[in-house]
Amino acid sequence: MEKEQRTKTRLPGKIEALVPIAVLLAIMISNYVFDWGQDPHIPVLIACAAAMIVGWRCGYNYKEMLAAALDAVNQSLEAIIIILCVGCLIGSFEWCGTIPAVVYYGLKCITPGMFLPLACILCAIVGIALGSAWTVVATLGIAFMAIGDTMGLNPGLVAGMILSGACCGDKFSPLSDSTNLAAGSAQTGLFDHVRAMVTTTFPSLVIAIVIYTIISLRGSASYDPQMANDLSQAIVDHYAYMSPILLLPVLFIIVVALLKIPAIPGVLLISTIGCIFAVIFQGASFSDCITMAHYGYSAETGNALCDTLLNRGGMNSMLWTNNLVIIAVGFGGILQKIGAVESLLGGLIKKVRTPFQLIVVTILTSMFCITTMCDQYLGLIIPSSMYKEKYDEMGLGRNMLSRTLEDGGTLWSPLIPWSSCGAYHSSILGVSTFGYLPFCFMNIINPIYAIITASWGGNILYADGSRTNLLGRLKTGGTPAGAPDDAHERAIAALARIRAGASAKEAKK
Template sequence: MKEARKPRLWEALVPVLGMMLLIVVGILKFELEPHIPIVLACFLAAVMAKKVGHTWDNILGGMLESINRALEALIIVMIVGMLIGSWVSSGTVPAMVYYGLGLISPKIFLPTGAILCAVVSVATGSAWTSAGTVGIALMSIAEGLGINPALAAGMVISGAYFGDKLSPLSDSTNVAAATAETPLYDHVGAMISTTLPSFVIALIIYAIVGIRMGTGNFDPSRVELIRSTILKNFNINPWLMLPPLFVIFAAVKRIPGIPSLLAATGLGGLFGMIFQGRGLGEVLQTFHHGFKGETGVEVVDKLLNRGGVESMMWTISLIIFALAFGGILEKSGFTEAILGRIVTKVKSIGGLVTLTIVTGIICDFILTDQYLSIIVPGRMYAKAFDDRNLDRKFLSRTLEDGATLWSALCPWNGCGAYQAATLGVSTFSYLPYAFLNIINPILAIIFAYMGIAIFYKEKDGIESIKVD
């Protein structure tokens, strides 16, 4: 059997440019959801893979390998849908909204919310869990305070991904460390040098926005209406805070994500029966279909009617199709053909960092998977980092500065699709307000060109260099 050859540049570009064209035309001209354009892009990528000599079994293997890497994440997406429905039905989310509206003012909401999401992400190791628990409550509080939902979603994303990056429990953190072959805690320590100052800058911006926004859109009567409506329809008490506290406790005890989230979902269902008088059948229906209720107040119904496995199926199907496309590109060598030769033209450390970060971001959009977006550039540029005598933790940090943070900003990437579905705001709408995710890659590139926070093999620390 004839072996597959390396693709030429134009052959590798055909499926990538084809996908972009199909998505733009499909959405703008025919008002399609992105699923069908991506399926068509998969067909185009498979045709080009056949052209360079790959068999159908090889192409299918690439698709399935890519999807298989994300199976745990897809299961978590479904469980989070169950959890949201369960926590609304039990009164946990209404209680979080009720107490939050009573404690948080518009001026401090944005920085406070970002810090809260960061704490939960550090504890759980998951930006997805943070967004799916406190994130949905913060979105509802923002609605009550009259804050732009896109701004609130950007704040949730910033806080959630800051904590996710610095948590040793995070999947992406472990993948980056493993890809760069660096000890996990060395990797986490290296990330502090760019991620912490980026988060501080983001918090300052959120604080300024909050102060400038003031109480312009704040309507005390609207807040009181929401709180009083919640009290009329739910039995609100402090015990309802136990499910989110359990999630944090489970993370501290390092209980795996799937069983801990399932337990938190079940705890919500139990509380629904105890505190809200739900029947077992009603609770189980909520797991599948989400919470459905009519309070007579439109804004409260909008806040609370959500969740269920069913609500996540659109997102899951999009992620599967997108992963299949990325798997074909990776298996057929198209990504390496497009990006691999560029590294030979890079002369400075600043240029290498820029190339690594930009490659990770591009991979977020064309490979559509956060893990591939870390692994592919990590594998491609490891030798270039070694040749410049750079410590591998500098490589692992750089991979996260780009790929991890921008994964939530691509609509058809699994992270972006999940966050949009969970927070109820489209990815491109919240993108301009996800200040950490935008600032961190830029700051990392600036630091590299200035010779700041660069790690070398000879010294276990930070050394300034002269950049030509």
């Protein structure tokens, strides 16, 4: 039966394989050029249909391709559920005042002489608290653009600084949909993934902040804090209680990560803590807690910027993202089933022999998918489905895969004008994508840093929990990252063979 199946199907040619991608790219670029204002859901669905037509020409039937799409969705189901739970958490954090408290106390730290680095750090902190670079840009981003304008700073520089911090915070946050999707696509633990990013993301942020500090110290600027003051006052006037105590729920996120509590119970636990704080400090009722978890927080403060910050969260708010994730994951599953991705990029993976080469290929594939398919989710999903078995064959941890996906995926998306991220950030900040691109130091440095350090064997994470440090020296004794049992067993066996071979070569010398 298997032999009969192999004879009636074939690998699509490169032109055939490009058809679904070309269809999606044509619609998305047209949407950008002609400003149709359409979301990416239906274009991706149309691309799914195009992929199925190509698959039918190559001998696959509808049921086979549908099964592949559903199987891909099933593998990402935990991430989809986590994203819904994150909506509950954001709603509780808004209602109890934790997220506004982060913004309120953060704005008090801004000083004119160190505007760029301090604002970048604040965007990163708020990004971690919010789990959304989009919301950081729509709140602090707007405020900082106005402040930068009063200082006479290049708008592209200020926008690049905002995105560097916001994207870094989004990338690190357990509340972020892209962070959850990267972990879910790689089939590793959420907090295993977050800890893995410390090796590349944090140093990249430090380098970016140093650059912003140098720019700030070399320049001179005046400062009009009115917009920031208005935002802070609106927050204080709206909430019954505003105190540093409200920052404590953010610390519980760190505690949950350190205790290695699984993602779903961990997020629900933190959501419950947020609800308790809302009851104690803001006078919320049990009914309010149900409302905030389902529909998020709703407020009218009289300050448009403050309303943008506060009116978000709830399980319902995540349905847009999850709808796109389901369709995009299905698209990736169909492309994988019909062999479209293998036809286009399969030659790359066959030439990979080292972890360094695998990291480079993964990052470049993520960038390729975002550039051609116009959405960061596809830049996480498709490379993961292509390369995860290769990571197992090299004895690498699945958190190594998830980290690399974000190094080349999440941070690249805001730099593409016709991607959903690029179009959004450009519109909100009032700066063209190419105007802020040269100043998004974090977004540019992170993938370069990951590739350079991997070139000499640094920051490599293995399936048994061991890793190499920045200089490439092996450190043992770590806890293995989450992975499917069969994949973990294959990776451990492969790692043992690789190290045995290396030991044998060393002994001969």
